[in-house]
Amino acid sequence: MNILLISQCHKNALKETRRILDQFAERCGERTWQTPITQAGLTTLRKLLRQTARKNTAVACYWTHGKNHTELLWVVGDRRQFNEQGRVPTNRTRRDILRAEDENGWRYAHSIQIMATLAALLHDIGKATLGFRNKLKQSNIQASDPYRHEWISLRLFQAMIHGCATDAEWLARLAQWRDYAQAQPDWDSLIINDSHAQASHDFSSAPPLAQWLMWLIVTHHRLPFFTLDYHNANQRQNLQKASSSHYYAMPLPEWYRAYLTPVPGWVCPPSWQTNVHPQPQQFWQFPPADKSEQSAANQPLDAPAIHHVIRHAMDSATWQKSMSRWANKALNHPPLMALSQAAMPIADPLLLHLSRLCLMVGDHNYSSLKPNDAKRIPADQNFNLYANTDKTSGKLKQTLDEHLCGVGQFTARFARLLPQLPQELPTISARHKPFTARSQNPRFQWQDRAYDLGRSVREASGNQGFFGVNMASTGCGKTLGNARIMHALADPERGLRLTVALGLRVLTLQTGAALRKKLDLDEDSLAVLVGGAANRTLFELNQTKPEADDATATPDFGSESAQALLDEAESVDGMAHISDSAVDADEFGTVIADTKARQLLYAPMVSCTIDHLMQASECLRGGKHIAPMLRLLTSDLILDEPDDFNQADLPALARLVHWAGLLGSRVLLSSATLTPDFVSGLMQAYQAGRAIWAQHQGLPETPVLCAWFDEYTQTSHACADAAEFERQHQQFAEQRAQQLAAEAVRRQAEIWPLKLPKAPEGQKLHFAALAENIVQAAHTLHSAHGEISTAQNATHGKKISVGLVRLANIGAINALAQALLACESLPADTRIHLCCYHARQLLLLRSRLENTLDRLLNRSQPENLFRQAEIIAATADQPEHNHIFIVLASPVSEVGRDHDYDWAIIEPSSMRAIIQLCGRVWRHRPYKTAEQANVLILGSNLRSLRQPNLLLGEATFIYPGFEEKPRFLLRSHRSEELITPEQLAHINAIPRIIKSEMPEPNKLRRLADLEHAVMADLLNPAAPNFLTAYWQTDGANRACVHSQRIAPFRASQRQTDYICLPNNDSAPANNNWGFVFKQSENAWAHPYDADAGKASIRHYMLPNSTGRIQPWLHTDLNTALTQLSELLGENDPTRTALRFATISLPDNQQPTAGWRFNEWLGFGDFK
Helix, strand or coil: CEEEEEECCCCHHHHHHHHHHHHHCEECCCCEEEEECCHHHHHHHHHHHHHHCCCCCEEEEEEEECCCEEEEEEEEECHHHCCCCCCCCCCCCCCCCCCHHHHCCCCCHHHHHHHHHHHHHHCCHHHHCHHHHHHHHCCCCCCECCCCHHHHHHHHHHHHCCCCCCHHHHHHHHHCHHHHHHHCCCHHHHCCCCCCCCCCCCCCCCCHHHHHHHHHHHCCCECCCCCCCCCCHHHHHHHCCHHHHHHHCCEHHHHHHHHCCCCECCCECCCCCCCECCCHHHHHCCCCCCHHHCCHHHCCCCCCECCCCCCCHHHCHHHHHHHHHHHHHHHCCHHHHHHCCCCCCCCCHHHHHHHHHHHHHHHHHHHCCCCCCCCCCCCCECCCCECCECCCCCCECCEHHHHHHHHHHHHHHHHHHHHHHHHHCCEECCCCHHHHCCCCCHHHCHHHHHHHHHHHCHHHHHHHCEEEEECCCCCCCHHHHHHHHHHHHCCCCCCECEEEEECCHHHHHHHHHHHHHHHCCCCCCEEEECCCHHHHHHHHHHHHHHHHHCCCCCCCCCCCCCCCCCCHHHHHHCCCCEECCCCCHHHCHHHHCCHHHHHHHHCCEEEEECHHHHHHHHCCECCCCHHHHHHHHHCEEEEECHHHCCHHHHHHHHHHHHHHHHCCCCEEEECCCCCHHHHHHHHHHHHHHHHHHHHHCCCCCCCEEEEEECCCCEEEEEECCHHHHHHHHHHHHHHHHHHHHHCCCCCCEEEECCCCCCCCCCCCCCHHHHHHHHHHHHHHHHHHHCEECCCCCCCCCCEEEEEEEECCCHHHHHHHHHHHHHCCCCCCCEEEEEEEECCCCCHHHHHHHHHHHHHHCCCCCHHHHHHCHHHHHHHCCCCCCEEEEEEEECHHHCCCCCCCECEEEECCCCHHHHHHHHCCECCCCCCCCCCCCCEEEECCCHHHHHCCCCCCCCCCCCCCCCCECCCECECCCCHHHHCCHHHHHCCCCHHHHCCCCCCCHHHECCHHHHHHHHHHHHHCCCCCCCCHHHHCCCECHHHCCHHHHHCCCCCCCCEEEEEEEECCCCCHHHCCCCEEEEEHHHHHHCCCCCCCCECCCEECCCCCCCCCEEECCCCCHHHHHHHHHHHHCCCCHHHHHHHHCEEEEEHHHCCCCCCEEECCCEEECCC
């Protein structure tokens, strides 16, 4: 392909880009280059330009083809130098002739800027106390402040505006603060000292803007909560009940009246903390500043001198000038003063949280400036109050007045930038052809119809909002279809910014890899963000293996190894049209100091675990919410498989969807098993947020545009309320159910009755009897669905099947695995090969097992299984004709792995789990139909079998499951009563997507009814509950974090991290198996000392198994560690073990005798 390069760089950026471009292309003029180039070369060129880009960089690349035709491919650097087609302006002006700020639609943008800047000028005035001064000078003081500086700042501001009945009065006072302070020199005697027992906490008399400012001042580090016990799980559940609605449904006026208090753990030390400050009264004292505190070295140049007594930051002339300017701006800004006329406190979450975000960005960025940074502003000379110290030297750094004015300046600038971000950050162009290309495969042509529907409602979705539901079946290409739908909806003049959020790391990595390949995107265009570098490294190592071994593999576009000259049309299809940011990175400062935060903000597309976004709504303290909130503000959102979350995490998911609506995002849910109440509840959360966004944008109050997609139907409808949405959704779901029912039966189930004898003494269940049942059931399924190998190897002529046995809990898996190895009751001429797959395994060994199973269970080519080395080795030299391969797995097998089994045996937990797991049977073989059962469901779950007399009144379908005592209990725990014959005869998503007439919660007969009842009660209740109260108008929930405290995201049990390290002490007397376990911190501190910090985890040796059930896919840890070290080029296995031989174990499930470990079984209580 032939390309043309135009440079609009300036200063040193021009020299640098010339140096790079001259290596790739011929210079045709001062700023023009031209050359033929391969795709790989063009990718490398773009990467080099991006790596060296700076503020003055601007390079455009065009594809030249046809007669006099050029097409813009990408821009690196400042895209404002070029228009959408890549043309360069003929002239420039600094005048705002386009009045861009008037066109962004933000009605309250300037109001947010003014209030955030006023808060910035006041946020740290509480640092003038004697206690804080001494803390800065005496860094060895370890005791916590009795009251944090932001609370003191709040009290000082309250004293400053004492007696002002209106916002206009206190703003006028601040505008003339010098005159007021001279007339009232003892004004600070009005401060309310909270150390006194009678201190008032009633802020309800303050005017609305003053209350807003108070909230900003006191929350600029941490958001408030109530004086309640949030740490106990039972107490949190009690706080979710209607009896605690006083808290979760509290109006904001009531919160200001009595509940804005110095709560321990928020602005006071927690009650359990013992290192109390020895002189707490110093934090309420403001003596004149000691001249010895000054440090001339830290004074900015040209600072005005002062010659009066300094007791407060407000005594600074620099501060007084800034405050006068911004207070007068407030007084002269009609939209802001109109808000001050409200009879109620300002509860608008966008006003509150966007102004807080701007304040925190300004505070973080200015505080991080180095002592000699040119960005520091001049302030009063000899001003002896300080805000902070230099982290490197420990010396006093910024004076308090400089800090407040500097933070104010940074805050004002960022607030002005905020409305421009959606238009200025990098996007994927509407011209990127892989999004628009029509599918040639009939199976995926529904994507084209979905894309066309998206384009037809593009403008409406921008004005009304968009809430979409994609329920296409597995294997229909939902991942690509979702991306194409959102691309169709995106404004073509702006381009696409999209976030795909998932619950599992492995799904996130797989989705990111699939989208990069299918959409021809590079790592700059699509960022993949997951927690844990080790997980990512192992995934990428295993992704590269097939390419190295497969001589027929075709490299992706953009691969560094691609050498061939590509067809021009293919080159353009594979070229991502990416526009770089027009926003200087300096504007974000510390917000993007972290690499992940930078990717989250800048990348046009992001595939991430949902944890990266959750901080937007769940962050309790610090600034971790800033990057995800800006991401939601500037991109659309896909939630992939959102119904896979535990119901305890659904309140947080609903809050995230609400914030997506608040920040103007379009939202698409994608799963084949979405329940009606789940979808309706999230739509109501979105609608409540979108209404506030529309109000801020000056848009008319219109219904939210909703759309539904699957492989059969694509439709849209504007829904004004929940009732209309539910009618439309039910109509779509019923049409889908008819189509699913008419499909050929591919998964058919039967109930396998279980009658176990009484458990032996010391055991919870008779696992030996259970093992015999499993063997019989597996042989029955193998007889019906095993296949005869025709491969010309050791498997030839043998009947082979791979089945999945899914149990709900890891402890049962370990016990059953040991019982199976000891089982001798096998049918004749049969051998069973058994592996254990669950999460309680070393990361290295689990990843190795998962990637082996990924390869073995890729059944797209039916004979592929019989050519796998692990299958050949297991069957070689074995006389038996029947070889049954069993994967004994926990619920991790239900989602995240693209595995194809011949059959499955399931311990029932929920209808969702059954449907999800059955999707792994014949997953890659759509031509197969079930004439007899290929799934067996145990007659009850094992928890019920442990207590056979316990039939009613207790919840047994739990952990995992949906039962809850006393409200949601099943009338029976027998599978034949919980699942209907119709559901068994044709396993599909119908029980999940269609809700039958619901009985009372205590009369639930079916597993599906239980799930629908729980979803309705939580997400779509008849009366408001703790979840829906979050978006209650004028409520206090969004001003504090009570909701996040009573229903936190991933409120998992406490865990301890361990690392398994090589132990060079091989003395037999020590019974040493070659490794030793340590807690993570001890392992990193003493990696080579086997005895230092050694944990009590012991190695368990499997007894020799001489029967016809043998361990399969068993990997020796030393072998796995050695091979991984070689792949990484690491000479020291200990360093590899520190990163990859890791495990997190729950503290409350630790066996009495301590954890034991075996490479095949994992961790457990082995006997």
